[in-house]
Amino acid sequence: MSPFCFPVPGLCFLLSEVMAQMTKATCPQCPQHAFCVNGTYCTCDSGYASDSGKKFFTFPLETCNDIDECKPPISVYCGLNAACQNVEGSFHCHCNPGYKLLSGDTQFKNSNENTCQKTTSSKTTRDTEELQRVVEKFESLLTNDTPWAMGEKREVASRATTLLQTVESSALETALKSPEQKIQKIHNSTVAIETLVVTDNCSEEGKVFSLNTYMNSVDIRCDDIVQENVKGPTAIAFISYSSLGNIINATFFEEANGKDRVYLNSQVVSAAIGPERNTSLPKSVILTFQHVKMKPSSEKAICVYWKSMNEGGQWSSDGCFLIQANKSHTICNSTHLSSFAVLVALTNQEEDPVLVVITYVGLGLSLLCLLLAALTFLLCKAIQNTSTSLHLQLSICLFLAHLLFLTAIDQTKIKVPTLPQRTPCPEPRDAQFVDEFNTPVGLLQINLAFFLMTFWIVKNKLSSLNRDVSTLQNTRMLTFKATAQLLILGCTWCLGVLQVGPAARVMAYLFTIINSLQGVFIFLVYCLLSQQVRKWFREIMKSKPESETYTLSTRFGANSRPRGGVFPEQLKRKY
Known part of the structure; x- marks a missing residue:
């Protein structure tokens, strides 16, 4: 069995069945200037390319178009005193006016066959x-x-x-x-x-x-x-x-x-x-x-x-x-x-002053909350486990990333996506601009699939067990945290892709607000909503006045009488 199939043998079995059915399928109807390969898919003839750019295809409406070998990026070189001429499905070279081949032929294939000589x-x-x-x-x-x-x-x-x-x-x-x-x-x-x-x-x-x-x-x-x-x-x-x-x-x-x-x-x-x-x-x-x-x-x-x-x-x-x-x-x-x-x-892209303010304020709050969250994960003994260790590392990484962005935001070169004015076939945005957002969005889709699969497995497991109130509450809280984390830390990248058309400005504001407040979200969900953390915070707040009381009570002797006639026991009760 393939090593990729070891974790999920059932999935690989299903894929093998699908592949077996595909190999038994008859050859699809190939378009003009194309032929069938192995009875399963089509490929364009030599000198032609599919409209989608794929070498092998099964889409019935695919078309094969002539490749112009005489134009960039191919640009066949025919040699001196010669030029390239494109024809349907192929090309040939011919001598310039005033020149002819020594063989008397009118065309040739490449510069190695060039014998163009000046005519008399x-x-x-x-x-x-x-x-x-x-x-x-x-x-x-x-x-x-x-x-x-x-x-x-x-x-x-x-x-x-x-x-x-x-x-x-x-x-x-x-x-x-x-x-x-x-x-x-x-x-x-x-x-x-x-x-x-x-x-x-x-x-x-x-x-x-x-x-x-x-x-x-x-x-x-x-x-x-x-x-x-x-x-x-x-x-x-x-x-x-x-x-x-x-x-x-x-x-x-x-x-x-x-x-x-x-x-x-x-x-x-x-x-x-x-x-x-x-x-x-x-x-x-x-x-x-x-x-x-x-x-x-x-x-x-x-x-x-x-x-x-x-x-x-x-x-x-x-x-x-x-x-x-x-x-x-x-x-x-x-x-x-x-x-x-x-x-x-x-093009110099003008900055939106409101977005600038939102960015700085949101990142400032996130840095404070991420610092508090990291200290909580590190010092609160009641919640320390493997999950807390991962959250601590996440908080530190986000803190450093936000700090780097906040200090170096003015040092980056503005990159403006190029939108074609009129185009029958090119990409709608600049390729680099698209890749910057499509990569995390693609990873998000994969993680979303795993998240839904895990949620479905947990749901089935709980239905088969004797459930009590605490188990249900913990499961609901875990599901809420996982869903919120998926939406805040992952799905917000989709807002970046949607920053086109009339809704671009709204999406830009949502993208900036949500992503700049990621630290606030982590501190809220994993610290303030935790009963153990809140209990730890209350113990810290109570320990301060008790320590002050102890200090004041030990400052006087047991039989000493301070000025004003107030005894230590009375002072202790007062405070």
């Missing part, structure tokens, strides 16, 4: 050179520091707006000159451009194109690229600027709260479609940014776009929504095309 076609070379001139033109404008350094903020914004629009228009114009070159890519140290030309009017329904530059990407539907009022091919250009964010930085974000510290944590990217530059879209595009530096969990990501204005331009969050953010990447969606970036803000 004058047409392809001319197209690449024209796109290269666009990049060089931008680089010359950007490296000229004088206009950026000497100009005022409004002038810098105006120049940046003109620069962004010029590069977008030039890239689209170059792509539409050679529609047979469906994909064109070029990059250097300051800018990377990828263009895509659509000529088949989106023959595949719901087709989505993905363009990647500098580890940033955009996903856009084919229907959004094709323009109904334009005859002929249409194109989309996706551009990443490696250093433009140093010029149009977070100081151009006018919506920032004065108390928040905001900085730009991504490259500036642009997405545009042509020949007619259309900015509004019927459906949103998905943008994925790689962070310039790792984002701490305490900081909040903000998706923004460059809003052109008469004064020049500024960063704005209108129409941009956060989907998901982790330490290395942020995913946004937008209902229009423009230039985009990710700002990060460290």
Whole structure:
């Protein structure tokens, strides 16, 4: 028998029966792009992942979705002069425009198979050179520091707006000159451009194109690229600027709260479609940014776009929504095309003065009560047993924890949970914030199960014994103490999880009040409600006046007569 089954053999027998029944079950109906394993559960095909993230599943409504190996966190590397292309259930690499494999094939699997060589076609070379001139033109404008350094903020914004629009228009114009070159890519140290030309009017329904530059990407539907009022091919250009964010930085974000510290944590990217530059879209595009530096969990990501204005331009969050953010990447969606970036803000959380007062007063009372409780458990001989020893250790631990919290409360860094603004699939709160409360809540559920099982066993034992009044009273008092301890020391963690939505403020007050008064609860339940402890307190209170009487009576002799004619016997009776 397994060592885990030794304490509860009946439970293990039941589990073994359930497992035996499961092995006899027939294979469940697996969804599309999945197959059955061992006749008991399903798993997704290679190149697909379950919607729940589980490798094996039996849920009949589970779905298997295509894995985009070309996007983070996988991001297949195809080698120099090549790019990754995702396909349904798989992926492949292909040479950039102007390059081809030595074997003559059009695709390969990884960088080890990369033999992309520059072609000698004058047409392809001319197209690449024209796109290269666009990049060089931008680089010359950007490296000229004088206009950026000497100009005022409004002038810098105006120049940046003109620069962004010029590069977008030039890239689209170059792509539409050679529609047979469906994909064109070029990059250097300051800018990377990828263009895509659509000529088949989106023959595949719901087709989505993905363009990647500098580890940033955009996903856009084919229907959004094709323009109904334009005859002929249409194109989309996706551009990443490696250093433009140093010029149009977070100081151009006018919506920032004065108390928040905001900085730009991504490259500036642009997405545009042509020949007619259309900015509004019927459906949103998905943008994925790689962070310039790792984002701490305490900081909040903000998706923004460059809003052109008469004064020049500024960063704005209108129409941009956060989907998901982790330490290395942020995913946004937008209902229009423009230039985009990710700002990060460290929000200063304002303290509630009432909660501060409750915290200090409650912890002060708890420290006093925990000290009295510890002295009672240590000095009262009538109640000393194994249970009292455990309560003494609990009181000491809580005393030290409350004292540490009270003295170091101002030394901790405020951590603000990040709530997504709009999200179809991510976690509703920051993972670290959730784990801080879910761990004790999970342990609480396990202890609650053991508590209920123990209570049920004790109840059955008492019903089979000859019970007297004292046994019933002791059992009721024990049950009351155990239930109260479970609620006060355990269930209050649930109030921390419930601090969301309109009831967050009420839950915060309940959480603070109940948890700050844990010491008062322990002293009340385990000391003041104990008859033996109350009797011990009364004996201590009586012993003081009796000792004073004894001192006064022995101060005079048996036959001595004090001043005023009062004898010692009279003095003793008086006191």
